Amino acid sequence: MTSDDVRTRIIATADDLYNARGIQSVGMDELRTAAGVSLKKLYQEFPSKSSIVMAVLERWHASWTEGLDARVRQADAPRDRLLAMFDYLAEWFGQDSFRGCGFINSFAELGAVSPDVAEYARKHKESFQVYVGHLAADAGAPSDLAPQLSILAEGAQTTAAIAGTSDAAGHARRAAEVLVDAALMRPSRRAG
């Protein structure tokens, strides 16, 4: 087995465990057992737990970014592309493994004691806002729209996580439609 295989397996296992139960609740021994790797090999690949955490955050960032972009590319019209992120959220929330945004969660857990985690979470959210900003600019919307839609997306994530339902995606999407149509000066359709 190559070194890359081992690394990948460790990160994938840590991804699952950290997402399901949080970072501090998962010890190195449990990760070692679940990944089927010796403790020595684990520390051969990663110098410390925090380096595994950072690798998992990178995986989460890549997975989220790619998944979102793929979903956005399915839409053609600028308005639909702006709203596609909420369809992506809906799919995500529907997964059994969904337990909230890993960045919000890891920031809540470790943001105050780990500057690295805090900064990575901040950059991830910032890159999302920048991405939404590009979509909004393509649609010709004023610059206010992007942070508003981003806040809606964040709120949907925490609401879905805590409430345990995926309704939040639908609510957020309908709110986004109103905001987008107002920004583009279209008449927004209202559920009479």
Add this chain to the structure above:
Amino acid sequence: MTSDDVRTRIIATADDLYNARGIQSVGMDELRTAAGVSLKKLYQEFPSKSSIVMAVLERWHASWTEGLDARVRQADAPRDRLLAMFDYLAEWFGQDSFRGCGFINSFAELGAVSPDVAEYARKHKESFQVYVGHLAADAGAPSDLAPQLSILAEGAQTTAAIAGTSDAAGHARRAAEVLVDAALMRPSRRAG
């Protein structure tokens, strides 16, 4: 010193520490020292750490609920009362001690391993949605509006916490104005 004084001081100290650094990062010994109370007295007042955590959650819930309601009562018009929550958020975000919503944070930290914490967080957020629902109903808005504004408020909290700025309150407020005016069928003012 009465028993109530000791309890109150322990809870107030735990409030500060848990808010600033998270729950799992603060040990009983640190809490004991910061509260100026012997370990024996601490365990005399609370049978376990988790009971302290629950007491702090109750304090957070009461503080948030009362603060929000006080702010809402300052406004008279139904529309202003609906938007007042975002002014309350703005004040909160501006405090030095702000480090995100304690319920979102504690849910992220312990929701998966402590059913009590998960349920309390769920109920807190649900009670907020119900409160917003009453405000929306008083304004004559359709039932869709309340969850949408709630999601905006949640998103503002996580965004303000992670980004470290209080801009999110303003963005959320402006988005809320558009949603409220659309729901009430008023022409929404746009920043041309």
Add this chain to the structure above:
DNA sequence: CAGCGTATAGAACGATCGTTCTCAAAACAA
């Protein structure tokens, strides 16, 4: 087969967790 280098499983380390116990000082009763 003999001998050597590597990889592994898991024992063990020091630190810290939540919690309990000890034991001396303080407070009170008579």
Add this chain to the structure above:
DNA sequence: TTGTTTTGAGAACGATCGTTCTATACGCTG
């Protein structure tokens, strides 16, 4: 004062944390 009870600070407990070390099994070369 003397005897009893309550309080106090903090030592100590077992468990678990992240991390390191050791002792054994294995694969290779000759």
